[in-house]
Amino acid sequence: IQLRRFPDDFIFGAATAAYQIEGGWNADDKGENVWDYITHNNPNYIVDQTNGDVAADSYHNYKRDVEMMRELGLDAYRFSFAWSRILPLGFNNYVSKSGIAFYDNYINEMIKYNITPMATLYHWDLPQKIQDLGGFANPLFSDWFEDYARVVFEHFGDRIKKWLTFNEPREICFEGYGSHTKAPAINITDVGTYICAKNLVIAHAKAYRAYNRDYKPVQNGECGITISVNWFGPLTNSTEDQFAAEMRRQAEWGIYAEPIFSKDGGFPKELEERVATKSLQQGYQWSRMPSFTEEERMFVRGTYDFFGVNHYTAYLVSANEYLTDQIEPSLLDDVGVGIHVPEEWPKSASSWLTQAPNSIYNSLVHLKNKYNDPIFYITENGWSTTPSDSLFDEDRVKYYRAALESVLNAIDAGVRIKGYMAWSLMDNFEWLLGYTERFGLYHVDFESPNRTRTPRKSAFVYKQIVKSRTIDPNYEPETMIMTIEDKQ
Numbered sequence: 030i031q032l033r034r035f036p037d038d039f040i041f042g043a044a045t046a047a048y049q050i051e052g053g054w055n056a057d058d059k060g061e062n063v064w065d066y067i068t069h070n071n072p073n074y075i076v077d078q079t080n081g082d083v084a085a086d087s088y089h090n091y092k093r094d095v096e097m098m099r100e101l102g103l104d105a106y107r108f109s110f111a112w113s114r115i116l117p118l119g120f121n122n123y124v125s126k127s128g129i130a131f132y133d134n135y136i137n138e139m140i141k142y143n144i145t146p147m148a149t150l151y152h153w154d155l156p157q158k159i160q161d162l163g164g165f166a167n168p169l170f171s172d173w174f175e176d177y178a179r180v181v182f183e184h185f186g187d188r189i190k191k192w193l194t195f196n197e198p199r200e201i202c203f204e205g206y207g208s209h210t211k212a213p214a215i216n217i218t219d220v221g222t223y224i225c226a227k228n229l230v231i232a233h234a235k236a237y238r239a240y241n242r243d244y245k246p247v248q249n250g251e252c253g254i255t256i257s258v259n260w261f262g263p264l265t266n267s268t269e270d271q272f273a274a275e276m277r278r279q280a281e282w283g284i285y286a287e288p289i290f291s292k293d294g295g296f297p298k299e300l301e302e303r304v305a306t307k308s309l310q311q312g313y314q315w316s317r318m319p320s321f322t323e324e325e326r327m328f329v330r331g332t333y334d335f336f337g338v339n340h341y342t343a344y345l346v347s348a349n350e351y352l353t354d355q356i357e358p359s360l361l362d363d364v365g366v367g368i369h370v371p372e373e374w375p376k377s378a379s380s381w382l383t384q385a386p387n388s389i390y391n392s393l394v395h396l397k398n399k400y401n402d403p404i405f406y407i408t409e410n411g412w413s414t415t416p417s418d419s420l421f422d423e424d425r426v427k428y429y430r431a432a433l434e435s436v437l438n439a440i441d442a443g444v445r446i447k448g449y450m451a452w453s454l455m456d457n458f459e460w461l462l463g464y465t466e467r468f469g470l471y472h473v474d475f476e477s478p479n480r481t482r483t484p485r486k487s488a489f490v491y492k493q494i495v496k497s498r499t500i501d502p503n504y505e506p507e508t509m510i511m512t513i514e515d516k517q
């Protein structure tokens with residue numbers, strides 16, 4: 030059989046995030062963030078009562094991390110900066126020398142071995158002081174974020190050419206402000222998600238425009254945002270189900286993507302009208318979804334060089350079936366649709382994650398058509414197993430092969446995908462689920478003092494894909510001993 034090839038300029042990488050791997054929660058002068066705060070003050074918030082105080086201890090093991098990237102032959106590595114490690118007080122009146130030194134060393138180690146760093150400015154670890162001031166609900170948030178972004182561009186922009194402002198606005202705003210499944214667990218269901226969404230996209234735009242104006246002319250990098258785009262397709266072909274799926278997509282990612290990537294900007298129209306109507310019926314004198322002024326709409330619109338997509342799974346949406354009770358008022362009540370996951374889709378260790386057919390293709394072809402053919406990077410994609418599963422992670426291997434076939438299907442359909450980052454390079458702190466779900470190509474022994482990393486079978490399979498730039502469905506590693514090979 031002729032195997033399909035990834036384009037020569039396609040970059041393969043792996044991803045992580047600061048709070049999930051770094052540890053060193055109070056090393057040197059690092060400040061407290063919202064995950065430090067919630068895990069220390071309410072340990073039962075996490076299912077196994079753990080936290081990221083030490084995690085995979087990448088603060089001390091970063092050289093081993095880069096060695097793993099070399100073992101896999103990666104072109105790129107996506108990681109995030111911890112705001113409170115760089116600015117321990119939240120604001121830019123004090124910049125931590127040791128925080129800067131840590132990231133300098135980490136990045137220099139990658140560059141030394143020709144691994145392209147892709148950096149996320151914010152992956153959920155807000156300085157607690159900024160949260161005490163309201164966090165993403167404070168209209169001044171966007172200025173504080175721009176200040177932080179400028180410090181990072183200033184110090185690291187000579188070496189980092191691919192920037193992401195935020196990781197997954199849905200998880201920040203819906204789960205953190207409109208629900209309680211992410212820190213800071215504000216759970217103000219009527220307006221939390223919507224106020225956060227507006228301030229977040231304005232903060233993104235301020236950072237993007239600051240980069241474009243003051244850094245890009247010298248540093249020559251690119252800047253985007255990563256949005257979680259799981260596929261929400263209609264359960265049937267009926268008009269009602271198709272509209273229901275569109276409403277759910279608007280609620281899941283449209284409220285963050287539309288202001289930035291659409292021709293007109295602003296929030297998605299149908300959802301905006303629905304929330305405005307329901308708000309009046311519910312006795313509010315204004316829509317629970319704030320509008321953009323004309324100036325804000327134009328300011329946010331078009332602030333991207335590429336679209337970062339985190340994709341894991343899919344759900345089927347129905348207008349009339351599988352409906353469940355929702356808190357009223359809330360985003361899920363505003364949308365008011367049913368969700369179904371077919372029994373036959375293979376299950377992972379995570380309740381929300383099944384292996385859905387060709388869902389990367391479905392998502393990216395949809396986004397390409399909706400948002401005028403942007404350049405995409407898949408900034409996360411991966412599969413979870415349990416801590417007791419063996420190193421021979423056959424399900425993860427199947428998932429990665431199917432996902433990468435779906436990437437090739439999308440490329441064949443004309444989608445401009447330039448890279449793929451596997452989630453994750455190594456096991457890490459999986460938020461509410463602590464260490465009970467594992468996403469790593471490398472297993473991490475969280476009981477061992479130096480957090481020993483050991484490659485799983487999927488690491489060898491991914492390495493072969495990266496090296497050959499093809500997906501051989503029959504490839505079997507000959508050994509489970511990992512080595513570093515010279516890149517051709």
Ligand SMILES: CCCCCCCCCCCCC/C=C/[C@@H](O)[C@H](CO[C@@H]1O[C@H](CO)[C@@H](O)[C@H](O)[C@H]1O)NC(=O)CCCCCCCCCCCCCCCCC
Binds near residue numbers: 197200369376461
């Ligand atoms: C049977 C019908 C049930 C209806 C359920 C409807 C579900 C609709 C959509 C639900 C989304 C669920 C949450 C998914 C979040 C992910 O998008 C998010 C991805 O984040 C990135 O991924 C990495 C791995 O998780 C992460 O480490 C990385 O930092 C991040 O960038 N993942 C998370 O946020 C992780 C935790 C999610 C836990 C949230 C608990 C909410 C429980 C929802 C239950 C859904 C049940 C579905 C049942 C399906 C049955 C097969």
